Amino acid sequence: MYGFDISPTHAVSTQGFKGIYAGLVMVEAKCIEVDKAQKSETDVKLNNKQWQALIALHSTLLHGYHDFFLASQHPTASSSLKRLGAKYYMPGRMWKRGIDAFLELLRHRLPDSLEHMLTFIYLAYSMMALLYETVPAFATTWMECLGDLGRYRMAIEDDDLREREVWTSVSRRWYSKASDIVPETGRLYHHLAILSRPNALQQLFYYSKALSAPEPFDPTWESIMTLFDPLLGSDSQSSRLLPTDFAFIKAQGILFSGKLVDEYQAEVTSFLDKLDSHIGGTARYWMERGYQIAISNCCALLCWGKESSFIYQTIRPMKPNKKESQECYDARLIPDPNDYENAKALEQARILAEGTYHKVLSRVSDPNILPYVHSILVFHRYLSSYPAAMSLLEATFPWKLVATLLNSLLSSYGEYERIQSNKFPRLAKQLPRPLPEDFALRGLLWADKYFPSDWFSNDMIDDEEKYSEVASMTDERKERILWLGVSIAQHGKWLLYDEKSHQFSVPPRFEQDVDEDMPDVALVAQRLRSVHIL
Structure with a gap:
C-alpha cells in the first residue's frame, strides 16, 4: 500500500515501519475529518461517485491497518514492535475509526446508501477475515469484528429472509468462537442474546449470562428490557410465547425491573402449574430448556451480579479499601439484615427457584430433567465452599x-x-x-x-x-x-x-x-x- 514489501517472507526495516505508520495516521485523520463532516450534513445527499470516493478512502485506511499489523507481527519483528498493536489498541482503532464510524454514517443515510453499505460491509468483512488468518495474535478481536459485521449485514436485509438467516448464523458463529476463547466476557453473550430472537427463553439465558459473567457487560441492563417490556405491558392472550415461557420470563422480568410486583404470584404459580405437563409434552426438547431455566434462575438468585446482592457479596467479595482495617472489611462481607430491598429481591428469586426445583425433581425417572439437575448442582457445589452464601439458600433447596x-x-x-x-x-x-x-x-x-x-480443548467440535x-x-x-x-x-x-x-x-x-x-x-x-x- 505504501511501497514496502510486507509479505510473510520479508521483514520491514524500522524506517519502513515508520513510513507505514505515518501513512496510516495521515489517512486515518482524513477519514475522521470526512466522517465528522458528513455526519453534520445529513440533509445533503451524495451521488454515486461521492459514495465511491468515500469507500475508496476508507478502503485505503483498512489496507493501511492491514500493512501495520503484518509488519508489526512479522516473525522477525522485535518484541517491542510486536507489542505496539496492543499498546496503542490498534485493533480497536481499526474497528472504530476504519469501519464502525463509516458504517454508522451509511446506516443513517439509508435507504439511499444501501448499495454502498453492502459494498463496504463485504470489503470490511474480507479484510477482517484476512487478518483473522494472517494475524492470529488478535484473533478474538477479529472474531468479534466479523460477528459485528455479520449483524450489520443481517440488520439491513429486509427482503430476503433466507439471506437474513444466513448472516444471523454467520454472526452467531463468530461470537460463539470468540466466547470459546474468552468465556468470561459478558459482552459476547449480550450479542448472542440479540441474535437469539425470537427464542425468548434463549435470549433470557444469554442476557442473564452477560450480566453474571466475571466481566459483565453493563449495557445489558438496558438491552434486556427489550425482552421484558413487551411482556410486562401485555397479557398472555397477546403473546406468541408458550404459556410456560411467558409466565417464567414475565416473572423474571418482574424480579429484574421491580415493576408489576402485584402480578408476581400469579405468574410464578402459572408457570409452576403448567411446568410438569410442559416437561412431559416437550420430552427431549426440554433438556436444553431445562439448563437455560436453571442458569437463569441461578443468575436471578445472584441478582444478576449486583455487588449489593446478599449472595454475591459472599462469593465475590468487594476489594478492601487501602486504609480499611481487616475488621471493617470483614464486616462489609456480611449482608445487612436491615437491607430490605436486597432481602426482598433474594426472597422473590428463591420462591421461583424453589418452586421449579420441586416440580422438576419430582420427575425422578425422567432423563430429560438431568441437564437441569446437573446445572443446579454445579451452582450449589460452588456455594458449598461459601457457608455464608449457602446459609441463604439451604432452607429452600429440596x-x-x-x-x-x-x-x-x-x-x-x-x-x-x-x-x-x-x-x-x-x-x-x-x-x-x-x-x-x-x-x-x-x-x-x-x-x-x-x-x-x-x-x-477439543477443536473437532464445531459450533453446531x-x-x-x-x-x-x-x-x-x-x-x-x-x-x-x-x-x-x-x-x-x-x-x-x-x-x-x-x-x-x-x-x-x-x-x-x-x-x-x-x-x-x-x-x-x-x-x-x-x-x-x-
Missing part, C-alpha cells in the same frame, strides 16, 4: 428430593470409586466431549473451577455440534451428577453419603422438604406474604 434422585441414579451404577474420587469423572485416553450444558455453564463464576483445564445431544451423554451426565452429589456430601451439612451402603440421605433438619398438604399456590402466597409483597 435436599431430600435431590437425595432421592441420586439414589435412583445409583440403582444402575456400580463404579463407586469414580464418584468418590476428588478427580473430575472423565473417560481416559479420549478427547474431551463436553455436555451441551457444559458449554452453557462455561464462563460463569460458579463454574470457574468445575471443569478440568483442558475440558474445552456443541449443543447436540447424543445417546452416550446420558450415562456420563448421570455419573457427573452423582459425583457432584458426593462432593457436596463431603461437607456433611446438606447431603450425606454412606460409602458402605452407597446411599444418599439428608441431615434430620432437611427430612421434610415441603408441607405436602400445602398446594403450590398457597406455598408461594405464604412466602410472598413473609416478605410483605402481598
Whole structure:
C-alpha cells in the first residue's frame, strides 16, 4: 500500500515501519475529518461517485491497518514492535475509526446508501477475515469484528429472509468462537442474546449470562428490557410465547425491573402449574430448556451480579479499601439484615427457584430433567465452599428430593470409586466431549473451577455440534451428577453419603422438604406474604 514489501517472507526495516505508520495516521485523520463532516450534513445527499470516493478512502485506511499489523507481527519483528498493536489498541482503532464510524454514517443515510453499505460491509468483512488468518495474535478481536459485521449485514436485509438467516448464523458463529476463547466476557453473550430472537427463553439465558459473567457487560441492563417490556405491558392472550415461557420470563422480568410486583404470584404459580405437563409434552426438547431455566434462575438468585446482592457479596467479595482495617472489611462481607430491598429481591428469586426445583425433581425417572439437575448442582457445589452464601439458600433447596434422585441414579451404577474420587469423572485416553450444558455453564463464576483445564480443548467440535445431544451423554451426565452429589456430601451439612451402603440421605433438619398438604399456590402466597409483597 505504501511501497514496502510486507509479505510473510520479508521483514520491514524500522524506517519502513515508520513510513507505514505515518501513512496510516495521515489517512486515518482524513477519514475522521470526512466522517465528522458528513455526519453534520445529513440533509445533503451524495451521488454515486461521492459514495465511491468515500469507500475508496476508507478502503485505503483498512489496507493501511492491514500493512501495520503484518509488519508489526512479522516473525522477525522485535518484541517491542510486536507489542505496539496492543499498546496503542490498534485493533480497536481499526474497528472504530476504519469501519464502525463509516458504517454508522451509511446506516443513517439509508435507504439511499444501501448499495454502498453492502459494498463496504463485504470489503470490511474480507479484510477482517484476512487478518483473522494472517494475524492470529488478535484473533478474538477479529472474531468479534466479523460477528459485528455479520449483524450489520443481517440488520439491513429486509427482503430476503433466507439471506437474513444466513448472516444471523454467520454472526452467531463468530461470537460463539470468540466466547470459546474468552468465556468470561459478558459482552459476547449480550450479542448472542440479540441474535437469539425470537427464542425468548434463549435470549433470557444469554442476557442473564452477560450480566453474571466475571466481566459483565453493563449495557445489558438496558438491552434486556427489550425482552421484558413487551411482556410486562401485555397479557398472555397477546403473546406468541408458550404459556410456560411467558409466565417464567414475565416473572423474571418482574424480579429484574421491580415493576408489576402485584402480578408476581400469579405468574410464578402459572408457570409452576403448567411446568410438569410442559416437561412431559416437550420430552427431549426440554433438556436444553431445562439448563437455560436453571442458569437463569441461578443468575436471578445472584441478582444478576449486583455487588449489593446478599449472595454475591459472599462469593465475590468487594476489594478492601487501602486504609480499611481487616475488621471493617470483614464486616462489609456480611449482608445487612436491615437491607430490605436486597432481602426482598433474594426472597422473590428463591420462591421461583424453589418452586421449579420441586416440580422438576419430582420427575425422578425422567432423563430429560438431568441437564437441569446437573446445572443446579454445579451452582450449589460452588456455594458449598461459601457457608455464608449457602446459609441463604439451604432452607429452600429440596435436599431430600435431590437425595432421592441420586439414589435412583445409583440403582444402575456400580463404579463407586469414580464418584468418590476428588478427580473430575472423565473417560481416559479420549478427547474431551463436553455436555451441551457444559458449554452453557462455561464462563460463569460458579463454574470457574468445575471443569478440568483442558475440558474445552477439543477443536473437532464445531459450533453446531456443541449443543447436540447424543445417546452416550446420558450415562456420563448421570455419573457427573452423582459425583457432584458426593462432593457436596463431603461437607456433611446438606447431603450425606454412606460409602458402605452407597446411599444418599439428608441431615434430620432437611427430612421434610415441603408441607405436602400445602398446594403450590398457597406455598408461594405464604412466602410472598413473609416478605410483605402481598
